[in-house]
Amino acid sequence: MYDLEEIKKIEIEDVARKLGMKVDKGHTALCPFHADIVPSLHFNKDKQHWKCYACSKKGDQITLVKEYLGISFNAACEWIVTNEGIDCCEQKPEKTQRRSSTCEMDCDYLEWILEKPRLNEKATRFLFEERHIDPKVVECLGLTSIDNPLPCRRDGCNFYDAPSLLIPYRDIDGRLMSVQGRWLGSREEAEGRPRFRYPPGSKLGMYNMQVLRQLKDGDELWIAEGPSDCWAMLSAGHAAIAVPSATLLMEREVELLRGFQIHMVPDNDAPGRQLFAKIKELLPQTVLHELPEGVKDFGEMWKGMNESQGLVQK
Ligand SMILES: [Zn+2]
Numbered sequence: 001m002y003d004l005e006e007i008k009k010i011e012i013e014d015v016a017r018k019l020g021m022k023v024d025k026g027h028t029a030l031c032p033f034h035a036d037i038v039p040s041l042h043f044n045k046d047k048q049h050w051k052c053y054a055c056s057k058k059g060d061q062i063t064l065v066k067e068y069l070g071i072s073f074n075a076a077c078e079w080i081v082t083n084e085g086i087d088c089c090e091q092k093p094e095k096t097q098r099r100s101s102t103c104e105m106d107c108d109y110l111e112w113i114l115e116k117p118r119l120n121e122k123a124t125r126f127l128f129e130e131r132h133i134d135p136k137v138v139e140c141l142g143l144t145s146i147d148n149p150l151p152c153r154r155d156g157c158n159f160y161d162a163p164s165l166l167i168p169y170r171d172i173d174g175r176l177m178s179v180q181g182r183w184l185g186s187r188e189e190a191e192g193r194p195r196f197r198y199p200p201g202s203k204l205g206m207y208n209m210q211v212l213r214q215l216k217d218g219d220e221l222w223i224a225e226g227p228s229d230c231w232a233m234l235s236a237g238h239a240a241i242a243v244p245s246a247t248l249l250m251e252r253e254v255e256l257l258r259g260f261q262i263h264m265v266p267d268n269d270a271p272g273r274q275l276f277a278k279i280k281e282l283l284p285q286t287v288l289h290e291l292p293e294g295v296k297d298f299g300e301m302w303k304g305m306n307e308s309q310g311l312v313q314k
Pocket of ligand 1: 031032033034036040041052053054055056057
């Protein structure tokens with residue numbers, strides 16, 4: 001059903017990033033399968049394999065997705081095909097149809113979960129005390145939290161661990177594309193569970209796309225590297241979206257940004273600089289803002305501004 005050879009040609013590090021893992025320039029990452037403190041998981045770009053030198057888990061693109069999301073082999077193939085935009089079944093349209101109907105995200109169920117947002121104690125602390133996010137931003141983006149693991153209605157395996165923050169991703173028309181689960185417990189409590197989880201059938205793209213509907217040509221738009229920096233930018237009064245890593249930018253989505261005055265505050269690291277270079281190449285009007293020395297991202301700067309001054313002018 002899936003063209004495994006095509007799947008195995010995909011960059012293993014792209015797959016890892018798409019799952020929400022932070023891959024550093026030494027081709028390592030924190031292992032999501034044990035309580036990792038230093039990056040123990042190594043990627044081999046020649047073989048497109050990964051291996052954790054601490055817990056000994058290893059495998060290829062499919063096993064990474066399968067283990068990370070807790071889904072079956074077929075669901076992992078489906079996830080990769082959907083998220084990497086491969087069309088494996090070009091000559092077999094009837095199969096494409098069947099495939100998409102078997103692994104569509106359970107939107108009705110997820111919308112039901114998101115319908116009455118509530119923030120538990122950990123989510124409140126994380127968003128407001130630690131990150132100083134404006135409550136209006138949280139409300140507007142429909143963030144919610146769960147105290148108990150959330151089972152998938154279809155196959156009974158868990159979508160999300162708990163406690164987690166649930167972060168809805170919608171397209172420009174408001175259709176639900178994915179709901180990212182972000183672990184809110186400590187690393188020790190995680191006992192190897194991944195920090196980020198997505199329901200099967202997720203389509204990951206830009207975050208807070210709906211803001212584009214409120215803007216007109218020539219308006220300012222700030223680009224963040226993830227939802228939490230995006231919340232900080234919104235709290236600071238900027239219209240902002242978040243994009244995935246440089247390698248995962250979709251041209252179709254970037255096209256939607258062409259008319260705006262783009263501002264970027266890249267993270268103080270290699271992926272941040274890489275993403276800025278890519279955005280600047282696609283959208284030459286992009287204005288660069290550098291972070292102060294020693295500050296790793298916009299979210300940290302926003303936190304510092306709030307904590308040192310107590311009050312920030314908007
Ligand atoms: Zn490990």
